[in-house]
Amino acid sequence: MNAIEISHLRRVFKSYIGVIKRTAREVVAVNDVSFSIEDGELFGLLGPNGAGKTTTVKMLTTLLIPTAGTATIRGFDVVKRAEEVRKRIGFIFGGERGLYWRLSGIDNLRYFASLYGVDPDVSKKRIPFLLELVGLRDRGDEKVGGYSRGMKQRLHVARTLLHDPEVLFLDEPTIGLDPVGAREFRQVILDLQSQKKTILLTTHYMFEADALCDRIAVINHGHIVALDTPGGLKSRAQDLNVVEVETFGLPANTLNNLRALPFVDALSVEEYEQRQMLMIQTSRGAEAVPDVMAALEGLKVGRVIVREPTLEDAYVRLVEDGDKS
Amino acid sequence: MNFRVLIKYWRTILVVAEMTIRQQLMDGFVIFTILFQPIIIALLGLWMLKGKGADAALFVVVGSGLTGLWSSLLFISGNSINVERWVGTLESLVAIPTPFEVVVFGKNLANVIQSLLSMLLGYLVAVLFFGYSLNIQQPLLFVASIFLTIIGFISFGLVIAPVFVMNPGVQAWQNGLEFPVYVLCGFMFPIALLPGWTTPVSYLLPPYWAAVALHGTSTGGASLNQTLFAWGMILFFSLVDIFVGGRLFKLMLYKARADATLGME
Structure with missing residues (x-):
């Protein structure tokens, strides 16, 4: 039996605008989503903001x-047998909320x-064990209001594991954590996987999904646009190379010009204060570099490299293809 | 919700109550509602009835305690679900195996128990500042009345909380509901002083019967039959409230899961 089975799942939100003349507006957050997750599998659900991950x-x-x-x-059906489902699951929604800040860590767990x-x-035995597991053994007596964001996230993990759930839902659990905290958190996830827990992880961090997940589904505009192993997803971008260009003060129109170039398959930009890192996916590889440099003429350009595609590149391509269609 | 559920989850109810009290003792609004406001009311009442004798003072002490109970029920129990939503813990409380109304029952228990402190403080004010020597006339019946009052107020809270969540318009009347109930339920003075047409309204309010039982047994002004009738009414309203509350919780949770209003996005 699969741990999780989803069949043609759909969720529509209604919102109303106007005061005197109220008009209903429907937003389809999840549309005809189907997949299954095996026992003990660590399954990733990736997608841009508003794609339908959290709703799912x-x-x-x-x-x-x-x-x-x-x-x-x-x-157990999540609607008809909700009580049975709740006994078997644990969940973490990213962020600091969901704990009682006026209580100590230990009291929250109690x-x-x-x-x-x-x-x-x-629970007398399990609470100290879990505090040790998440590295809060010496801080358990302190009020949660005084915890750092990372400590609160780790307390969430301990809270989630209190009843030893079979299935875990981790919704952007490392969001807002510093690099060391995020790395420790990933180790906790791996430890849970080694205990044969079934885990559904959503994240924006591709390297995290690549390192942790057995399989990944990419969701965009409420649809599953791809479902494969991390290697399988990367192979979808195998025909491409990525030209990375460091720029300083990239204007919007230049970006649009680059996107319009016929050999540019997909383009993403990472912003770092005053500099930008352009990632251009193209099947022309190094041959595309002179044309890219010509399009960037007059702009201060730093490092330029051509590399193999990563999971992130495959993800960008899938999402951009979905947006275009 | 039924009594089997309460018995099954008694340990959880006590832990919820303990954690609620721990948190609320650090909350300025709660401290004001259950301690300072009733003391102010007790001081004013005792001052106004100075020289009227110990019975009048006892009436004020019990009455000020009842004002603390009602305000706590109205504002703290009434808002208990919304507060969980505001602090982001509501989803964590709904997606658990324990029925949500059990959690609210535990929170209401904490609110009612800590509100009884206001009665004790009113007593201390009367004894220490006004020099009264106050004796409860029917102590055993009074203790039993306190116990039934706790059950009655907790049960009423199980109706008020989901009503406030589902009807924000009703919640806007929260402030307006505080003082009329003090008056209509005879907390500070007998309802015989009110126009006759208000009496049926008083009879329909569960806190009125708690006031009848507590005032009657503390001052000795009620016969055993009157006290027993008041107890019967408290139990009757409690059963109705638990029954109605159980259905309201089911409806509220279904609506919240359908309308996506459990979390604050």
């Missing part, structure tokens, strides 16, 4: 009712252990 996770964690379609966790029906004798 919230439907799977019983917090939202699907407009259409079905989803089951270990065979509280949630009781809510999850963990026997007090078991």
Whole structure:
């Protein structure tokens, strides 16, 4: 049996505009999404903001009712058998909220252990173990309000593991963490995977998905646009090379000119204070560099390299192809 | 929700109550509502009835405690679900195996118990500042009335909280509901002083029967039959509230999951 089964899942949000004459507007957040996740699999769900990742996770964690379609966790329907689902899942939504800041870390865990029906004798042993696991053993007596963002995230992990759930939903769990904290967090995820937990991870960090996930689904505009192993997704961009160009003060019209070049398959920009890193996907490889430099004429240009595509490049291509279509 | 659920989750209810009290004792609004406001009311009442005797003072002490209970129910229990939403913990409380109304029951228990402090403080004010020697006339019946009052207020809170969540328009009347209930339920003076047409309204308010039981047993002004009838009404309203509250919670949670209003985005 698969741990998670999703079939033709759809979720529509209604919003209203206007005060006197109210007009309803429908937004389709998730549209005909189907996939399954095997027991013990670490499955990534990637997509740009507003693509439908969190909505999908919230439907799977019983917090939202699907407009259409079905989803089951270990065979239990998320709508009809929500109580059974809730016994078997744990979830983390990225960010600092969701904890009681006026209580200590230990009291937060005691509280949630009781809510999850963990026997007090078991929780007495489990809470120190989990605090040790997430590196908060010496800070458990302090009020959560005084914790750093990373500490709160780690406390969320401990909270999620209190009832030893079989299936975990981690929605952008490393968002806002410093690099060291994020690396420690990834190790925690790997440890959980080694305990045969089924994990659904959403993230914006491609290297994170590449390093952790067994399979990845890319979602855009509510649709699954690709579902494959990280290697399989990368191979979709194998026909391309990536020209990386460092620029200083890149104007918007130059960017548009670059996008319009016939050999540019996809283009993304990373901003670093006063400099930008252009990543141009092209099948021409190094031969494209003179034309790119010509398009950037008059602009201060730094490092230029041509490299093999990464998972991020494959992701950018999938998302941009989806946007174009 | 039914009594089997309450028995099954009694340990969870106590932990929820403990954690709620720990958090609220650091909340200025809660401290004002359950401690300072009732003390101010007790001081004013005792001052106005100075020289009227110990019975009048006892009426004021019990009445000021009831004002603390009602304000706590109205503002703290009434807002308990919305507060969880504002601080981002509501989703964590809904997606758990424990029924959500059990959590709210535990929170209401904490609110009612800590509100009883206001009655104790009113007593201390009467004894220490006004020199009264106050004796509860029917102590056993009074203790039983306190116990039933706790159940009655917790149960009423199970109706108020989901109503406020589902109807923000009703919540806007929260402030306006505080003082009329003080008056209509006879917290500070008997409802016999009010026009006759208000009496049926008083009878429909569960806190009125708690006031009848507590005032009657503390001052000895009620017969056993009157006290038993008041208890019966408290229990009747509690059962109705628990039944209605259970359905309201189901409706509220379904609506929140359908309309995506559990979290604050």
